[in-house]
Amino acid sequence: MTWHANTLMDHKDSMPDTTHYRICPLCEACCGLEIKVRDAQVISIRGHAQDVFSAGYICPKGVALKDLHEDPDRLRTPMVKRDGVFVPASWGEAFAEIERRLPPLMAAHGRDATAVVIGNPAAHKIGLLSYFPKLARALGTKNVFSASTLDQMPKQLASGLMFGHWLSVALPDIARTDFLLVIGANPLVSNGCMWTVPDFRSKAKAMQARGGKLVVIDPRRTETAAIADAHHFIRPGGDVFLLAAMVQSLFAEGLTSLGAVQEWVNGVDEVQQAVAPFTPEAMAGRCGLAAETIRQLARTLAHTGRAAVYARIGTCTQEYGTLSSWLVDMLNVLTGHLDSPGGVLFAKSAAFAANTSGKPGIGKGVATGRHTARVSGAPEVYGELPMTCLAEEIETPGVGQVRALFTVATNAVLSSPNGPRLAAALDTLDFMVSLDIYINETTRHADVILPAPSSLEDFHYDVAFPQLSWRNHARCSPPVLPRDLGQPEEWETLLKLTAIVQGKGASPAVKALDDAQFAEDTQRLFGAHAQAVIDATQGLHGPQRLLDVALRSGPYGDGFGRKPEGLTLAKVMAANASGGIDLGELQPRIPEMLRTPSGKIELAPPSLLHDLQRPLVDLARPMPDLVIIGRRDVRTNNSWMHNLPVLAKGPFRCTALVHPTDADRLGLQDGALARIASGLRSVLAQVHVSDEMMPGVVSLPHGWGHDLPGAQLRLAVERPGANINALLDEQLRDPLSGNAVLGGVAITMHAVNYCDRSSSDHQKPV
Ligand SMILES: Nc1nc2c(c(=O)[nH]1)N[C@H]1C(S)=C(S)[C@@H](COP(=O)(O)OP(=O)(O)OC[C@H]3O[C@@H](n4cnc5c(=O)[nH]c(N)nc54)[C@H](O)[C@@H]3O)O[C@H]1N2
Numbered sequence: 001m002t003w004h005a006n007t008l009m010d011h012k013d014s015m016p017d018t019t020h021y022r023i024c025p026l027c028e029a030c031c032g033l034e035i036k037v038r039d040a041q042v043i044s045i046r047g048h049a050q051d052v053f054s055a056g057y058i059c060p061k062g063v064a065l066k067d068l069h070e071d072p073d074r075l076r077t078p079m080v081k082r083d084g085v086f087v088p089a090s091w092g093e094a095f096a097e098i099e100r101r102l103p104p105l106m107a108a109h110g111r112d113a114t115a116v117v118i119g120n121p122a123a124h125k126i127g128l129l130s131y132f133p134k135l136a137r138a139l140g141t142k143n144v145f146s147a148s149t150l151d152q153m154p155k156q157l158a159s160g161l162m163f164g165h166w167l168s169v170a171l172p173d174i175a176r177t178d179f180l181l182v183i184g185a186n187p188l189v190s191n192g193c194m195w196t197v198p199d200f201r202s203k204a205k206a207m208q209a210r211g212g213k214l215v216v217i218d219p220r221r222t223e224t225a226a227i228a229d230a231h232h233f234i235r236p237g238g239d240v241f242l243l244a245a246m247v248q249s250l251f252a253e254g255l256t257s258l259g260a261v262q263e264w265v266n267g268v269d270e271v272q273q274a275v276a277p278f279t280p281e282a283m284a285g286r287c288g289l290a291a292e293t294i295r296q297l298a299r300t301l302a303h304t305g306r307a308a309v310y311a312r313i314g315t316c317t318q319e320y321g322t323l324s325s326w327l328v329d330m331l332n333v334l335t336g337h338l339d340s341p342g343g344v345l346f347a348k349s350a351a352f353a354a355n356t357s358g359k360p361g362i363g364k365g366v367a368t369g370r371h372t373a374r375v376s377g378a379p380e381v382y383g384e385l386p387m388t389c390l391a392e393e394i395e396t397p398g399v400g401q402v403r404a405l406f407t408v409a410t411n412a413v414l415s416s417p418n419g420p421r422l423a424a425a426l427d428t429l430d431f432m433v434s435l436d437i438y439i440n441e442t443t444r445h446a447d448v449i450l451p452a453p454s455s456l457e458d459f460h461y462d463v464a465f466p467q468l469s470w471r472n473h474a475r476c477s478p479p480v481l482p483r484d485l486g487q488p489e490e491w492e493t494l495l496k497l498t499a500i501v502q503g504k505g506a507s508p509a510v511k512a513l514d515d516a517q518f519a520e521d522t523q524r525l526f527g528a529h530a531q532a533v534i535d536a537t538q539g540l541h542g543p544q545r546l547l548d549v550a551l552r553s554g555p556y557g558d559g560f561g562r563k564p565e566g567l568t569l570a571k572v573m574a575a576n577a578s579g580g581i582d583l584g585e586l587q588p589r590i591p592e593m594l595r596t597p598s599g600k601i602e603l604a605p606p607s608l609l610h611d612l613q614r615p616l617v618d619l620a621r622p623m624p625d626l627v628i629i630g631r632r633d634v635r636t637n638n639s640w641m642h643n644l645p646v647l648a649k650g651p652f653r654c655t656a657l658v659h660p661t662d663a664d665r666l667g668l669q670d671g672a673l674a675r676i677a678s679g680l681r682s683v684l685a686q687v688h689v690s691d692e693m694m695p696g697v698v699s700l701p702h703g704w705g706h707d708l709p710g711a712q713l714r715l716a717v718e719r720p721g722a723n724i725n726a727l728l729d730e731q732l733r734d735p736l737s738g739n740a741v742l743g744g745v746a747i748t749m750h751a752v753n754y755c756d757r758s759s760s761d762h763q764k765p766v
């Protein structure tokens, strides 16, 4: 309503428009945005053309930051549940409630009676990433859960085992490659994952324009497949069979050549032996690609000088996730493309990267299974237990039963398989605290909700994504708008919670807590030089102080004055308006980046070789007629952006895509409702008949099902959609990584007539 403002506002009294540059915190692409503000109101958001990393790219979600900031349902004050009803509370009251209820529970039932869950948005927030571990440590519980075991733990584990750290992920050098094989990822929509690559479309088009080829393997002809030079359907869960057969055929045809990393690789012979039974002929039926196609793909990889294989969640969220992730990099190594320009390379991040600190070329490697989940016995991986174990840990009586829960930026009730079981379990907790911005399907179960500031109100630096970026860079952004009076930053809230858990109570001043913690950390990290570091960072506090230390001691840093031309936080801040600091294209980094105990790339970790027996045994298992997989849409982000007008408008997105032959066979009509049932329960969804799908595979997006009572999402509830996670079995996991199985699960589907479609019917037990 700009005309209204223009006619009624006296411009002499209004503040001049201001322009701000802000990295988008919504997805892994980390686009630089230009945000114009008038009188504390956002008036425009567009891509920042000068951004050294994203060059002006933006998607509709970036624009929705305005709607997110202004959403009337976004919490502005803590909420405390009194007699079953949320009432607004002051920050003091909210912390006092936590102090009153939590410590006695811990005293009576021990540390493992508490649990913490941290969700996806935390990956984008330096405050949460740097202060959540302090809370988890103070709690001292083994019950640490995160969205990583719904998403990417297989990739993290395979990378850790091969290269020595979970964030040492080999990234396609898209600017220089001539052949990119994309498996189980849809970067045109997701904008990249475990690979920070804004505007994938332009980069892929540029590759094609110089004669390069893009090939996609996916059970759906996705938006990425639509621009590819070739697309092959794969049976959901079939990746391990395809990839092992490709590796087998490389050996069988004498096509392996390790290139520059030759002397840094352990275990080639063991791999050759282990994959011998996985011939393309034996695997073709199971993966759905013809034996000759499998061989051709392997040959193309081997014969193309600059080629890369990239795979993401389609290959992770299945029972062979770790094996598949490992075999992807196996292909890159065996064809000489690892650490080679135009192949796959490792980023060199300006701050916080484990593969740039400590002794170069050698390290502790990774360990898992140091403790196990109480009920299932599932091993911990990198300190986490599988998210899918949370419900049973709350429900099952005994020593260590979870009675108190912290959730941080997670909507686990919609995001986790068998969400309805988790929702019921949350109701039995003695105490639950959520750090979140909404009363949603998960936080409605909390006793206290502590709101985060709006994304436009906080300082931003990406801790993880520069380690996964297609190009090296250093960028950060100051807050665009001031915080509401009294609203703490999230790291401050986490420090307060940590103090309560440590028995210091809710009253200590955050600054003193932070200074004490910083002094302790600095002493541990810098020993005799600690005081010099403390002196050099005077005037900074919180995450910004940690960032300054990380940048200055990082690979491009000023070494606290020893290399005056090097990076400091002040220098990166000063480059904000000009789009950040470009640190150049990715460079070969082996052996210096390795952190394995041997100082080599471990191609044949025993746990993975051993796990290869499982798919072999599985070959005898009958394949279901109809299975379900997930899907993402440009205008959604997991479960939590369906309440924003700019994204919610337009055609309904929570539809079930069904291939025409399946629709005919099952009597399903385009646009009509169908009941989708699994072994657990059934949901109703609108059918969209589409030959995008592989026959026998149905696609339904996740993050929907907003018709649960008690959530306060007024727009989302208007078109709630069906919850795929009500169908998925939380007991299905990749045993090595603990990752959930989110696709390839058997379903049945039948048409529903009008009298069978009450809205209370959305999640019906079978
Ligand atoms: N079936 C199926 N299930 C899936 C997937 C799938 O493909 N299929 N994908 C999985 C994947 S990849 C992931 S990552 C998980 C995500 O799982 P989650 O992380 O549990 O879920 P999100 O939907 O991302 O929910 C984010 C939560 O953070 C809150 N939030 C948003 N911004 C902020 C903030 O600034 N601060 C705080 N404190 N809170 C905030 C939101 O209100 C919401 O409650 O879902 C997984 N679930």
Ligand SMILES: Nc1nc2c(c(=O)[nH]1)N[C@H]1C(S)=C(S)[C@@H](COP(=O)(O)OP(=O)(O)OC[C@H]3O[C@@H](n4cnc5c(=O)[nH]c(N)nc54)[C@H](O)[C@@H]3O)O[C@H]1N2
Pocket (backbone or CB within 6 Å): 027, 028, 120, 151, 183, 184, 185, 186, 187, 189, 190, 191, 192, 193, 217, 218, 219, 220, 222, 234, 235, 236, 237, 238, 239, 312, 313, 314, 315, 318, 629, 630, 631, 632, 633, 634, 635, 636, 637, 638, 743, 744
């Ligand atoms: N617009 C938008 N962007 C997002 C998100 C979002 O919700 N919306 N979520 C963000 C998050 S948290 C993540 S983790 C990333 C994920 O980013 P991506 O990994 O690109 O995820 P998807 O777009 O779900 O693509 C996964 C693909 O795997 C396919 N697939 C399913 N099962 C199998 C299988 O068994 N084998 C193979 N080969 N393929 C299979 C699916 O059809 C799908 O096309 O996206 C991020 N970006």
Ligand code: SF4
Pocket (backbone or CB within 6 Å): 024, 025, 026, 027, 028, 029, 030, 031, 057, 058, 059, 060, 061, 062, 063, 191, 198
């Ligand atoms: S692709 Fe969209 S949501 Fe992702 S960072 Fe860029 S603007 Fe934000």
Ligand SMILES: [Mo]
Pocket (backbone or CB within 6 Å): 120, 147, 151
């Ligand atoms: Mo994710």
